[in-house]
Amino acid sequence: SQQGEEDPQALSIQEGENATMNCSYKTSINNLQWYRQNSGRGLVHLILIRSNEREKHSGRLRVTLDTSKKSSSLLITASRAADTASYFCATDNSGTYKYIFGTGTRLKVLA
């Protein structure tokens, strides 16, 4: 079964706009990751945030984590057509090696 749920399931925006995706999870975690998956390809790791961190930045990506609400958000600023992909959060399920993925948000950025 899948641990997390991303919200929204699908998002369509214009190039240059910001995109925000949310992830909720069920168990306690040591860290949470976000991955991108282009159609028909493998997953690419974007960013890892630890349970004692509240916010992390990487280029145009900003991730927040609220462990009290068991939720995380991924913000992509100034989106580009190349950002079109599915985005997944993954949690380490109480600190085990076994990462559990959410259901994903399908982002479409229109040129």
Add this chain to the structure above:
Amino acid sequence: GAGVSQSPRYKVAKRGQDVALRCDPISGHVSLFWYQQALGQGPEFLTYFQNEAQLDKSGLPSDRFFAERPEGSVSTLKIQRTQQEDSAVYLCASSPLGPLTVGYTFGSGTRLTVV
């Protein structure tokens, strides 16, 4: 190698046929994972190896699924007597041992279609 390599990229199997999917992880990566991804869903954990030891196979859906990593590098996921519900993308990932700092490295996956 530079990345995780999976083969074949695509496999069409007739129902009842046995298939073998190969994963070549990044050299030196101790941990190796197999995930199954159904269409429109997130990846679901199948099994985990640390070197040649299969430490967790709790996600394997039935006894028709079998995975091995005999020399602690290349891994093979075998599915016997394939069924239509086995149709999915099978993803392999590897990582160094120890606290995760940079995430898994995934291969491009094998898309299995059972007809």
